Amino acid sequence: MYSKLIAALFLILSIHLTFEQDTGNNPGSYEIREHSLNRPYPSVFSTSNSYWHLIGNTLVTDRHIRLTSDSQSKVGGLWNIIPVSYPDWEMHVHFKVHGSGKELFGDGFAIWYARDPKLGGPVFGYQDYFHGLAIIMDTYSNHNGPHNHAHPYISAMINNGSLHYDHDRDGTHTSLAGCEAQFRGRDTDTLVAIRYQNDRLTVSTDIEGKNIWKECFAVSDVRLPTHYYFGFSAATGDLSDNHDIISVHTYQLETSEQRRTENRQNIIPNAPSAEPERPHTDDPKGSGWSALKIFFLIMFLILVCLAVGIGAYYYFDRRQYQRKRFY
Ligand SMILES: [Ca+2]
Known part of the structure; x- marks a missing residue:
């Protein structure tokens, strides 16, 4: 013993x-x-x-x-x-x-x-x-x-x-x-x-x-x-x-x-100090215009100006041609 x-x-x-x-x-x-x-x-x-x-x-x-x-x-x-x-x-x-x-x-x-x-x-x-x-x-x-x-x-x-x-x-x-x-x-x-x-x-x-x-x-x-x-x-x-x-x-x-x-095998991972999950929200848009939107707007304005310019050119060109025909 x-x-x-x-x-x-x-x-x-x-x-x-x-x-x-x-x-x-x-x-x-x-x-x-x-x-x-x-x-x-x-x-x-x-x-x-x-x-x-x-x-x-x-x-x-x-x-x-x-x-x-x-x-x-x-x-x-x-x-x-x-x-x-x-x-x-x-x-x-x-x-x-x-x-x-x-x-x-x-x-x-x-x-x-x-x-x-x-x-x-x-x-x-x-x-x-x-x-x-x-x-x-x-x-x-x-x-x-x-x-x-x-x-x-x-x-x-x-x-x-x-x-x-x-x-x-x-x-x-x-x-x-x-x-x-x-x-x-x-x-x-x-x-x-x-x-x-x-x-x-x-x-x-x-x-x-x-x-x-x-x-x-x-x-x-x-x-x-x-x-x-x-x-x-x-x-x-x-x-x-x-x-x-x-x-x-x-x-x-x-x-x-x-x-x-202690039986620790079944503990569920947890951390009370973690922030609760927030829903995904998109970035604040500032003034409401993202860089991409501004880019497309500028492109659109340029195209409109071009279209107006070309249209005006043909219009005046045609008028001048018609005037020439009257003389
Ligand atoms: Ca990252």
Whole structure:
């Protein structure tokens, strides 16, 4: 009896020591190999039971995983196929967005924690009306009305399958929070960190080559279930860019006893601080005339003037001819 108890104590102690060794500087957290991705990539993708799957036009080189290249109409995705069983996590993504465009480039890429992996669609290469969390790294300002932020812009969206991502408005109707971040075309390494712990979502960036995380935004009361999947996707349309994922490090974070024992698998994604969805409305028309309308009006007036001019020319020409005949 006592020997069994001592053996159990030793077992608990040895597990605890292993755990402590893995934690490094963050007590209670450790990296999850299945949800991380590092060079060299061929070993990651060489086996049929790889944790990561590529979809669409995604290409793997020895330096990066390219979701889209800098050419039009590409769609790519990189999806992990092991569901996330732990409630609290932090993901560090090393990425690079770059291309030949100086003024026009796009559209950006998205990082997902979603119910359904490996799907394609219109939201940065993933499906609309998704279930889960999207961190959208938007490089192109589609919003042609007055803007309250510049691009590139990082934003978060939580969806329970009922919300539409409105590209024409850069998703501002459904955005939870966001920040401007000049991550495109930098010489420095560009990284983003997404932390989800105790229902608080925090997104930080490290893009200035200082190895310091700078908080982009933090939102409380964000409810996300376990057993969703991590993924990345990007799409190009008329505009294009290279959207590269270089590495992913995912850490399981320390979790309270209550969260660990709670069944979190059936939680419906929810964020009370998100603005309720507003109906899509067209841009305010200002004085009522868009540039296109004014252009057509000017063209119409020119045509009318031309028609009147030509008509008048023939009329007077004919009258002069008739006069000449009378003399
Ligand atoms: Ca956009």
